[in-house]
Amino acid sequence: MGSVVLPHLVTGWHVDQAIMSEEERLVVIRFGRDVDPDCMRQDEVLYKVAELVKNFAVIYVCDIDQVPDFKTMYELYDPVTTMFFFRNKHMMCDFGTGNNNKLNWVLEDKQEMIDIIETIYKGAKKGRGLVVSPKDYSTRTLRREVIQGNEKVCELSQDQVNSYFLFKYLSKYSILKMKSLLTALVSCLPLTTALPLISSDSPIAQPGPVYSFSSSGSNAKVAGRLFNVDGKVEYFAGTNAWWLAHLSSNNDVDLSLSQIAATGYKVIRVWGFGDANTPPPSTNTDPNLIYFQILNSTGAYINFGTDGLQRLDYVVHAASKYGLKLVLNFVNNWSDYGGIAAYTNAFNCSSTSFYTDSTCEKVYKNYVKTIVTRYRSSTSIFAWELGNEPRCHGCDTSILTKWAIDISTYIKSLDAHHLVTLGDEGWFTPADGIGDGSYAYGGGEGIDWVANLKIKTLDYGVFHLYPNSWGYNYTWGNEWIEQHDSVGKEVGKPIILEEYGTPFPYKHIETEAPWQATVLGSGIAADQIWQFGPNGTSVQAEIFGDVNTIYFKTLEYATLGTGHARAMLKKKV
Numbered sequence: 001m002g003s004v005v006l007p008h009l010v011t012g013w014h015v016d017q018a019i020m021s022e023e024e025r026l027v028v029i030r031f032g033r034d035v036d037p038d039c040m041r042q043d044e045v046l047y048k049v050a051e052l053v054k055n056f057a058v059i060y061v062c063d064i065d066q067v068p069d070f071k072t073m074y075e076l077y078d079p080v081t082t083m084f085f086f087r088n089k090h091m092m093c094d095f096g097t098g099n100n101n102k103l104n105w106v107l108e109d110k111q112e113m114i115d116i117i118e119t120i121y122k123g124a125k126k127g128r129g130l131v132v133s134p135k136d137y138s139t140r141t142l143r144r145e146v147i148q149g150n151e152k153v154c155e156l157s158q159d160q161v162n163s164y165f166l167f168k169y170l171s172k173y174s175i176l177k178m179k180s181l182l183t184a185l186v187s188c189l190p191l192t193t194a195l196p197l198i199s200s201d202s203p204i205a206q207p208g209p210v211y212s213f214s215s216s217g218s219n220a221k222v223a224g225r226l227f228n229v230d231g232k233v234e235y236f237a238g239t240n241a242w243w244l245a246h247l248s249s250n251n252d253v254d255l256s257l258s259q260i261a262a263t264g265y266k267v268i269r270v271w272g273f274g275d276a277n278t279p280p281p282s283t284n285t286d287p288n289l290i291y292f293q294i295l296n297s298t299g300a301y302i303n304f305g306t307d308g309l310q311r312l313d314y315v316v317h318a319a320s321k322y323g324l325k326l327v328l329n330f331v332n333n334w335s336d337y338g339g340i341a342a343y344t345n346a347f348n349c350s351s352t353s354f355y356t357d358s359t360c361e362k363v364y365k366n367y368v369k370t371i372v373t374r375y376r377s378s379t380s381i382f383a384w385e386l387g388n389e390p391r392c393h394g395c396d397t398s399i400l401t402k403w404a405i406d407i408s409t410y411i412k413s414l415d416a417h418h419l420v421t422l423g424d425e426g427w428f429t430p431a432d433g434i435g436d437g438s439y440a441y442g443g444g445e446g447i448d449w450v451a452n453l454k455i456k457t458l459d460y461g462v463f464h465l466y467p468n469s470w471g472y473n474y475t476w477g478n479e480w481i482e483q484h485d486s487v488g489k490e491v492g493k494p495i496i497l498e499e500y501g502t503p504f505p506y507k508h509i510e511t512e513a514p515w516q517a518t519v520l521g522s523g524i525a526a527d528q529i530w531q532f533g534p535n536g537t538s539v540q541a542e543i544f545g546d547v548n549t550i551y552f553k554t555l556e557y558a559t560l561g562t563g564h565a566r567a568m569l570k571k572k573v
Contacts, residue, residue, distance in 0.1 A: 005047055006030075009062040012069050018060055019085045024468065026057040026121040027085040031076045034063050038079040042106045046082075049114050055439070055471050056121045078104040084117075086124035093120055096136035096277075115351060119335050125469055125503060127546035132335045136277050136345040206302070206370070210310050211317035213378035219417050220325060220382045222459050225494050226525045226573065229266060229325065229382075233573055237565040238267035240499060240531040243544035245270055245312040246287030246337075247537070253318055256534040259552045261322040264565030267382045269498065269528055270315060272328030272371055274308075275338020277345050286539045293338070293367055295346035300363045302370055309374070316375050325382035327498075328375070329423050330368050333389045352392050352446075355403040365410060376415040383419035384411050389464065390424055392446030397429060400446050401455070408457035419459040422452055423498070426463025426484055434483055439470055449484075453491050460525070461488060462498035465515065474502065474511045478518045485522040497527040501548025508548070509556050516564045520571060527568075529560060 009015045009029065019027055030046060032039035043061055050059045064071045074083065082103040084091040092100040093116065107113050115134040123131035217230040226233050239260060247253050260268060274292035282289075290311050294301040303309065312328075319326050332339030333351075340354050343364065349357035354364075368384075375381055386407050392400045408420045427447040428434045435441030453461040463484045465477050472480075481497060488495035497519060502511040512529070519527050533541045533551035541551060550557050 006043060006059060006061045009060050010066055012067045015062060015067055015070055020088045028057055028059045030061045030082045031064050032080040036079050038106050042080045045108055045110055045113055048110050052114060053117050057117045080106055084120050091120050091124055092130040093133050095133045122334055134335045134341040207304050209313040209374060211313045213317060214320035217379045219379055220419055222494055225523055227494055235568045235571040236266040236526050237568040238265050238526055238528040240269045240528055242271045243287045245315045246290040248286050249538055250314055252537040253315055255537055257318055257322045259534055260532060261324055263561050267325050269327040273331050275342035277342055287544050295342045297346055316378050316380050319380040325380055327383045327385050329385035329388050331387045333387060333391050352395055355392055355399055372411060372414045381418050383421050385421050385423040387423050395446035397443055397446055397448035401448060401451050404452055405455055412457050421460050421462055422458055450487055453493060460494040462496045464498060465500035468503060477515045481518045485524050489523055494525040497524055499530040501530040503547040505547050508550060509559050512560055520567055
């Protein structure tokens, strides 16, 4: 039925028009022969998801015999191929199969297809041309690893191959030498019996930070609906620089921090996670060279090396030199830099069961413990954040609320002196009586912002603002800000507009300045624009920037960055 109902692109011209004419949604095209059984199976899945993703994606099918030029251009030689485009650009996705250009097999899981489409769309809106699939599909086949010597060849599973490369890469942290590891591999012994797990609970595997942490200043505290930061109760502006701990150069970190401080910003939100299922190739460059944790079915492995937590060590160390404080989060809802997808790939949970699965919870809490105990003595930490934009799509909101209670309570047991927040986007539910019941107010992402704000072990609330991604106009953003301010006033907690941005490179003033004016006229304690772009780093800033980035020393930065930061600090308490 799907092959019949889905819209068909019958000529090359129609394919071109479909790709070029869509401005706001991801274009998904299934190439193949309509009568092929594989295509029919794939089309049935695409038909079922088309209505569910219509707000951010449009799905077409195309018979390759009708478009011979595209067949050659895209090497459409598989029975079924699904490709993705955004604003006339081909979007690539790393499925773990070695082919980032296309999905060239039948994906019969409806939710997995939705997750892939949403992940690619999210990356596209942030200006990325390549994203990482929410699930690693490399385990679809076994991989052959040949160990030369004694003419022995072993057939290894993906997890065994992962473990081999992991210990090859991190051998200095293993209490076994590489010789014994290779012996185990040559003998085809299961790696889970041949090797010990590297865990943050092990003193051998948990060396201390390599940089000192300043005790000057004081830990941030709640002061009514504002914050006391180093003895001052005031409104302030901050920013996001997710990539800061993924820079290899101390000079680049210092340059970025000095420019952030010169702006008048007080708080920076930085990714405190960097998850992967396999170590990145040594040929990678910043920010894709650094990783903090490897996850596979044999366990969780913390990277304490120079391309691991030592980079986060330096960021925490350097922040104090510039009078800045950091928000560090522990996991990503999205697949960028691992995220929940890295857990699901390793431990067979899902993006929704992650919040209740005992194995995922244990590994996640182990990582939380590693980070919190490592930096809890530093006054450079503003807050611990449970995750970046946690969602539990289609779940009862009580699931994520319970998770937030459990994890925030656990963090407070490790560190009672720093603030804790959730890191969500601020979704309301129909029961709140706010809004019109549309997407942001419908509770479909499993978040009840009002209920979560009332959790005693969460010190303040945050919300995000991306109207174009959610199907709203830009002026609606002012209403969104006022609604969260109103609830914050009722509950009596500080609120931060933690992320906001619009997809207009170097032309953000028209859409974002009105939001900043609304924040200034409200009781919102602070805002953090997405995101800061440095000037003069050895790594080109556009590599880790996106369409929302405002770059230091540009004309718009004087308004949205420096000007707004000064206005927030001048605001009367």
